[in-house]
Amino acid sequence: MYLIGGWIDKGLYQSNVIYILDLDSLEWEKKPSIGQYPGPCNMHTAEVYENQIFVFRGGDGQQYLNDLHSLDIDTFKWIEVQTKNTKPQPRANHSSCLIKDEMYIFGGWDGFKRLNDLHKLNLRSLEWLKIDVKNDILPLPRAGMKILHIEDNIYMFGGSGNVNNGQNQLICYNDFWIFSIKDNYWNQCKIQIKGLNTNSQQSIQPRSGHSFNFFNDQIYVFGGSNGNNYFDSYIIFDVNPKPQLIANDNMDFDNFFLQNISSFYNQPQFSDIIILVQNQQFYAHKIILSSFSENLKMMFTVGMAETKVNQIQISDITPHVFSILLQGIYNRNLSLQKKIWKILIYFLMFIKLVISFWLKRLSFKFNNIQPKLLILIIIWIFQKKLNR
Structure with missing residues (x-):
C-alpha cells in the first residue's frame, strides 16, 4: 500500500x-x-x-x-x-x-x-x-x-x-x-x-x-x-x-x-423557515409547505406575520406528534399508520374550537402565530385523506 x-x-x-x-x-x-x-x-x-x-x-x-x-x-x-x-x-x-x-x-x-x-x-x-x-x-x-x-x-x-x-x-x-x-x-x-x-x-x-x-x-x-x-x-x-x-x-x-x-424533511439544506416546538427545531421549506396547501401558501405570501419571519413557534403539541405531521407533508404519505390517525383524531375537537378563531382573525391584524401552522397542516392532511 x-x-x-x-x-x-x-x-x-x-x-x-x-x-x-x-x-x-x-x-x-x-x-x-x-x-x-x-x-x-x-x-x-x-x-x-x-x-x-x-x-x-x-x-x-x-x-x-x-x-x-x-x-x-x-x-x-x-x-x-x-x-x-x-x-x-x-x-x-x-x-x-x-x-x-x-x-x-x-x-x-x-x-x-x-x-x-x-x-x-x-x-x-x-x-x-x-x-x-x-x-x-x-x-x-x-x-x-x-x-x-x-x-x-x-x-x-x-x-x-x-x-x-x-x-x-x-x-x-x-x-x-x-x-x-x-x-x-x-x-x-x-x-x-x-x-x-x-x-x-x-x-x-x-x-x-x-x-x-x-x-x-x-x-x-x-x-x-x-x-x-x-x-x-x-x-x-x-x-x-x-x-x-x-x-x-x-x-x-x-x-x-x-x-x-x-x-429534505427536517434538513437545513435550502431551509428558509425554522419551526420551534417546545424548544426543538424543525427545519422546513416554505415552497414545499406552500405547494401542498393553498392555506399555507396564503399564510406565507399575503402579508401575515409568517411572511417576513424565518422562525415561528408552535405550542400545545409535542415534538414527536409534530414530526409525524410534518413527515406527512414531506413524504406525501397520506396512508399513515393507524396509531398516527389515532393521534390526529385527538385534535378534531381542538380544530373545531380554533376554526372560528381562525376565521375571525382572517383580517390579518393579529400577531399570535403559534397555533396557525399546526391547524393548517392538520386540516390539509385530513382534506387530502377525505378526498382520496
Missing part, C-alpha cells in the same frame, strides 16, 4: 514523502524518489495504472492545482505528465476512480465554490474530456465525497456542500448516486436498511472524508466526519443486485421531485 503526501503536523504542513506498507509483514518503509515529483500536496487523488501511480493535485497549502504527475513504481521516478485538451479547473478534495484506460475526476473545491463536474483522462492518449451529462438531475456540488467504479458504473456517496440560505452554511450529505459511463447519466439510489421500514437514508449519518471501497459485491464505508463529529463506525452497502434507482430514463422530473421531497 502506497501513501503519498497529505497533511502533517495537525494540518500545518503538506507532505511530499512516499511511504510503503508491506501488507504481509505490516512494516512501513519511507521510500525516496527522483525526478519531477509533484511537490507538497494534500486533498489530492492517486490512481494505479499499469506500473504507474498517477497523482492529480490537489492543494499545496497555498493554492489549488490541476497538474498531473506519474510515479514509476519500478524505478520510483516521477515525471510531470503533459496532457492534451482542456484540463479540469484547479481543485482539491475531489474524488477519482479508474475504469479501464480512463481516470475519472469528480467535484471538489476550487477555493471559491464546490463543484459537481465530471472529467475523464484517457491514460493512453493523455486527452482530457469534460463529460456532457445527458440529464439535468445531478448530485449537488460537493467536496469530500468518494467515488469508485463497479463494472461500467461510477458509485458515489456523501460529501459536503453549502446551503444557499444566505449564511454560507456547510452541511454533509448521505445520498448515494450511480453514474452510467455508457449513457452519461446520473441516477440517485434508494437506500434501504435491512429490518428498517422507515426512511432508511435519514438513519445514515451524513459525512465527508470517509473511505469507500468495494469487495465481494459490497461497498464498505468507514469513518469520515460531519463538522466536529468524527465517526469510527462503518456502513456496508450491498450492490448485488444493483440498488433501486430513484430516477431513471422513464421517470419525468415531476415524479423525481415528488419522490425526493422526503430527503
Whole structure:
C-alpha cells in the first residue's frame, strides 16, 4: 500500500514523502524518489495504472492545482505528465476512480465554490474530456465525497456542500448516486436498511472524508466526519443486485421531485423557515409547505406575520406528534399508520374550537402565530385523506 503526501503536523504542513506498507509483514518503509515529483500536496487523488501511480493535485497549502504527475513504481521516478485538451479547473478534495484506460475526476473545491463536474483522462492518449451529462438531475456540488467504479458504473456517496440560505452554511450529505459511463447519466439510489421500514437514508449519518471501497459485491464505508463529529463506525452497502434507482430514463422530473421531497424533511439544506416546538427545531421549506396547501401558501405570501419571519413557534403539541405531521407533508404519505390517525383524531375537537378563531382573525391584524401552522397542516392532511 502506497501513501503519498497529505497533511502533517495537525494540518500545518503538506507532505511530499512516499511511504510503503508491506501488507504481509505490516512494516512501513519511507521510500525516496527522483525526478519531477509533484511537490507538497494534500486533498489530492492517486490512481494505479499499469506500473504507474498517477497523482492529480490537489492543494499545496497555498493554492489549488490541476497538474498531473506519474510515479514509476519500478524505478520510483516521477515525471510531470503533459496532457492534451482542456484540463479540469484547479481543485482539491475531489474524488477519482479508474475504469479501464480512463481516470475519472469528480467535484471538489476550487477555493471559491464546490463543484459537481465530471472529467475523464484517457491514460493512453493523455486527452482530457469534460463529460456532457445527458440529464439535468445531478448530485449537488460537493467536496469530500468518494467515488469508485463497479463494472461500467461510477458509485458515489456523501460529501459536503453549502446551503444557499444566505449564511454560507456547510452541511454533509448521505445520498448515494450511480453514474452510467455508457449513457452519461446520473441516477440517485434508494437506500434501504435491512429490518428498517422507515426512511432508511435519514438513519445514515451524513459525512465527508470517509473511505469507500468495494469487495465481494459490497461497498464498505468507514469513518469520515460531519463538522466536529468524527465517526469510527462503518456502513456496508450491498450492490448485488444493483440498488433501486430513484430516477431513471422513464421517470419525468415531476415524479423525481415528488419522490425526493422526503430527503429534505427536517434538513437545513435550502431551509428558509425554522419551526420551534417546545424548544426543538424543525427545519422546513416554505415552497414545499406552500405547494401542498393553498392555506399555507396564503399564510406565507399575503402579508401575515409568517411572511417576513424565518422562525415561528408552535405550542400545545409535542415534538414527536409534530414530526409525524410534518413527515406527512414531506413524504406525501397520506396512508399513515393507524396509531398516527389515532393521534390526529385527538385534535378534531381542538380544530373545531380554533376554526372560528381562525376565521375571525382572517383580517390579518393579529400577531399570535403559534397555533396557525399546526391547524393548517392538520386540516390539509385530513382534506387530502377525505378526498382520496
